[in-house]
Amino acid sequence: MAATRRLVNTVAVITINHPPVNALSSSVRHALVEEFGKASKDPTVEAIVLNGSNGKFSAGADIREFGTSAIKTVSLEDINGTIEASQKPVVAAIEGIALGGGLELALACHYRVADIQSRVGLPEVLIGILPAAGGTQRLPRLIGIPAALDVIVRGRHIPATEALNLGIVDEVVQGSAVDAAIQLAQKVIGLPLNKRRLSTLRISSNLNMEDFLDTTVEKTKKQFRGAQAPMACIEAVRASVLLPYHRGVEKERQLFLSLWATGQPQAQQYAFFSEREAAKWSHPSGARWYSEEPKLVRTAAVIGLGTMGRGIVISLSKANIPVIAIEQDAYQLEMGKKAVNSLLEREAEKLKQQGFSPGSKLASVHFTLAFGELQDVDLVIEAVYENMELKKEIFRKLSSVCKSNAFLCTNTSGLNIDEIASVTDRPNQVIGTHFFSPANIMKLLEVVRGQQTSLTTIATAMNLGKILGKVTVLVGNCPLFVGNRMLGPYLEQASYLLEEGCYPETVDRAMEEFGFAMGPFRMMDLAGLDVGWRSRTEKGLTGANVPQGTPARKRLGNRYSPLADLLCESGRFGQKTGKGWYQYEKPGGRTARPDPWVKDFLQKYRKTHQIKQQPSNQEQIVERCVYALANEGFRILEDGIASCPEDIDVIYNNGYGWPKYRGGPMYYASFVGLPKVFNTLEKYYKANADVPSMKPAFLLKKLAAVGGPPIKEWRLQVGKPVNKL
Numbered sequence: 001m002a003a004t005r006r007l008v009n010t011v012a013v014i015t016i017n018h019p020p021v022n023a024l025s026s027s028v029r030h031a032l033v034e035e036f037g038k039a040s041k042d043p044t045v046e047a048i049v050l051n052g053s054n055g056k057f058s059a060g061a062d063i064r065e066f067g068t069s070a071i072k073t074v075s076l077e078d079i080n081g082t083i084e085a086s087q088k089p090v091v092a093a094i095e096g097i098a099l100g101g102g103l104e105l106a107l108a109c110h111y112r113v114a115d116i117q118s119r120v121g122l123p124e125v126l127i128g129i130l131p132a133a134g135g136t137q138r139l140p141r142l143i144g145i146p147a148a149l150d151v152i153v154r155g156r157h158i159p160a161t162e163a164l165n166l167g168i169v170d171e172v173v174q175g176s177a178v179d180a181a182i183q184l185a186q187k188v189i190g191l192p193l194n195k196r197r198l199s200t201l202r203i204s205s206n207l208n209m210e211d212f213l214d215t216t217v218e219k220t221k222k223q224f225r226g227a228q229a230p231m232a233c234i235e236a237v238r239a240s241v242l243l244p245y246h247r248g249v250e251k252e253r254q255l256f257l258s259l260w261a262t263g264q265p266q267a268q269q270y271a272f273f274s275e276r277e278a279a280k281w282s283h284p285s286g287a288r289w290y291s292e293e294p295k296l297v298r299t300a301a302v303i304g305l306g307t308m309g310r311g312i313v314i315s316l317s318k319a320n321i322p323v324i325a326i327e328q329d330a331y332q333l334e335m336g337k338k339a340v341n342s343l344l345e346r347e348a349e350k351l352k353q354q355g356f357s358p359g360s361k362l363a364s365v366h367f368t369l370a371f372g373e374l375q376d377v378d379l380v381i382e383a384v385y386e387n388m389e390l391k392k393e394i395f396r397k398l399s400s401v402c403k404s405n406a407f408l409c410t411n412t413s414g415l416n417i418d419e420i421a422s423v424t425d426r427p428n429q430v431i432g433t434h435f436f437s438p439a440n441i442m443k444l445l446e447v448v449r450g451q452q453t454s455l456t457t458i459a460t461a462m463n464l465g466k467i468l469g470k471v472t473v474l475v476g477n478c479p480l481f482v483g484n485r486m487l488g489p490y491l492e493q494a495s496y497l498l499e500e501g502c503y504p505e506t507v508d509r510a511m512e513e514f515g516f517a518m519g520p521f522r523m524m525d526l527a528g529l530d531v532g533w534r535s536r537t538e539k540g541l542t543g544a545n546v547p548q549g550t551p552a553r554k555r556l557g558n559r560y561s562p563l564a565d566l567l568c569e570s571g572r573f574g575q576k577t578g579k580g581w582y583q584y585e586k587p588g589g590r591t592a593r594p595d596p597w598v599k600d601f602l603q604k605y606r607k608t609h610q611i612k613q614q615p616s617n618q619e620q621i622v623e624r625c626v627y628a629l630a631n632e633g634f635r636i637l638e639d640g641i642a643s644c645p646e647d648i649d650v651i652y653n654n655g656y657g658w659p660k661y662r663g664g665p666m667y668y669a670s671f672v673g674l675p676k677v678f679n680t681l682e683k684y685y686k687a688n689a690d691v692p693s694m695k696p697a698f699l700l701k702k703l704a705a706v707g708g709p710p711i712k713e714w715r716l717q718v719g720k721p722v723n724k725l
């Protein structure tokens with residue numbers, strides 16, 4: 001039964017029963033109508049409590065129903081209307097989560113009691129839609145416009161204690177929310193309900209509402225560049241101010257339908273499910289996530305307390321895993337300790353505000369210089385800087401110090417996992433854990449399996465990612481793995497665009513208007529241009545090891561852009577030196593301003609090399625950069641480095657500032673149409689045979705030839721992965 005009913009004295013307790021998260025599918029909605037109908041008519045029932053089974057109120061509408069006919073049967077808003085109009089008091093007992101339609105349902109109840117561990121929220125905006133079961137009309141009437149906008153437009157999950165302060169719930173309890181709701185229900189039997197019917201309330205405010213909403217629109221446009229849902233949310237809330245409830249609800253529905261027509265909800269919902277699918281990893285051997293048991297990680301160690309190491313320590317501590325943090329000398333240790341402790345203090349403060357005792361949530365961090373102290377830890381994450389020899393030296397030491405069943409992880413953004421594993425006594429227990437900076441904030445974790453990494457090691461690292469609250473994706477080992485490998489052709493195109501007449505700010509603007517959080521040049525300035533320069537020098541692409549007589553713009557017969565090398569030779573390493581592709585207010589400054597020096601430098605460069613100026617327009621810039629990125633994604637699939645296109649999209653959505661409302665680079669290629677992507681790349685490659693990265697990938701060609709099947713069918717075409725290492 002999708003909903004059940006039992007009687008406690010004169011209170012009917014109706015329980016939503018649709019595991020795992022009590023999504024409000026069409027069968028649940030039908031069952032709710034039926035059970036409410038029966039409870040309303042039953043003369044022995046004087047009040048009603050609504051809850052969810054298995055300690056979860058509800059995660060909202062069943063997202064899988066959007067775009068199907070099921071969503072059109074029994075409207076949730078109609079159910080909400082019936083509940084609100086009930087002559088018998090209805091109390092929502094919120095345990096675990098009341099999200100989206102789940103909270104909208106609770107808002108239709110006359111009272112809300114929440115368990116202290118629960119979270120409520122209207123996260124629809126994160127999947128490209130708006131709360132369209134009356135949520136945008138009831139919440140502002142309950143908590144006022146500014147607070148409601150914050151909840152609806154940001155879509156964040158609100159802890160119970162904050163929900164109480166905001167007035168979203170009436171009571172927060174430590175024990176059973178259902179028992180407390182039953183008690184409350186009994187207490188309010190016979191009391192008038194009019195003031196508890198949110199749709200009937202008027203919105204009162206001292207604010208100049210139109211000005212306030214207009215300012216919010218401007219701020220939101222900047223913050224969520226290109227995303228339609230946040231704007232629709234504001235318009236729906238505006239309707240709650242201007243229109244009576246029933247007309248506000250009509251507006252809400254209209255906005256839902258126009259959002260649906262943009263294609264953004266479909267992309268965001270694809271992204272939502274792809275993130276969940278990524279956790280269900282598969283291995284070329286055929287092993288799957290459910291066939292392997294992860295080992296428990298009770299204690300961990302982090303080697304290196306630079307920016308990455310610090311973030312990893314915080315993540316572990318927040319996941320309640322005690323950490324030993326190691327540095328190479330007393331000074332570095334002290335610096336690391338100060339930074340970690342100050343971040344932990346901030347976390348403790350946040351917990352206190354949420355009503356938790358920090359001691360119960362943050363595990364201890366022990367700082368030391370002694371490797372010997374690692375003998376009992378279950379797992380080590382090495383996070384020193386990217387240098388193979390240094391990493392190998394550390395893994396040799398770890399091999400001799402750590403207990404034989406300890407797992408050894410390396411936080412690298414592209415070094416060979418097998419080479420690192422080869423110096424240890426347990427290559428099967430070595431795995432890559434590529435965190436993104438700042439590691440305590442960024443959601444993505446690329447877990448990189450080596451040739452010898454065991455399935456238990458993979459299961460343990462993937463499970464650790466989940467415990468740390470990361471979106472974790474398993475990938476194969478190749479230079480730069482998935483995310484960074486795809487950046488290569490993308491950045492290459494960005495540099496060629498400069499050679500041909502564009503400026504950093506034109507390329508960045510085009511990519512940012514496309515929706516990227518940051519254009520390629522601002523991103524390089526942030527990451528530091530010296531990182532890539534060092535790597536190209538080691539590979540002999542620049543510097544003293546380039547063979548005499550090599551043309552400036554060719555390497556191994558292919559086109560090469562030395563622009564970034566030339567910038568580094570002038571000491572321009574990006575933000576850290578105050579100059580890179582842009583100028584900054586000071587070294588370490590964040591505000592990028594176009595630099596006349598760069599303009600002059602590019603003009604001279606083009607003249608020296610007699611490059612015909614053909615500045616590309618915005619559409620061409622986006623096409624070249626994004627198709628180059630996706631093309632490398634197809635190669636990654638051919639190589640079996642990513643097991644499906646969805647994994648690649650999850651990586652880009654969560655680690656590289658890709659606009660989620662465009663689904664990810666592979667989804668976008670599919671959306672544009674694979675034949676079009678193929679033809680554009682083919683045309684470019686025919687005219688530029690010295691740019692091999694633009695040669696359409698074989699898989700792309702194969703998929704385009706059959707008309708570009710839906711993304712979930714690509715896997716069938718990939719065939720058996722070929723390891724090209």
Ligand SMILES: CC(C)(COP(=O)(O)OP(=O)(O)OC[C@H]1O[C@@H](n2cnc3c(N)ncnc32)[C@H](O)[C@@H]1OP(=O)(O)O)[C@@H](O)C(=O)NCCC(=O)NCCSC(=O)/C=C/CCCCCCCCCCCCC(=O)O
Nearest residue numbers: 023059060061062063064067068099100101123132133276
């Ligand atoms: C916090 C979570 C709830 C739980 O997190 P966690 O414990 O980590 O577990 P997960 O792995 O995330 O999830 C477990 C499984 O559950 C699946 N899941 C989760 N939530 C949903 C859901 N809401 N629907 C379906 N399935 C869900 C998840 O995929 C996992 O499955 P599996 O095990 O991998 O198979 C977390 O999951 C979370 O945050 N969930 C999402 C919460 C959310 O976003 N809620 C809002 C949903 S949208 C909503 O509620 C909207 C309400 C208003 C609807 C009004 C409709 C109006 C229609 C108008 C007109 C209709 C015309 C339509 C257009 C047309 O077709 O023409």
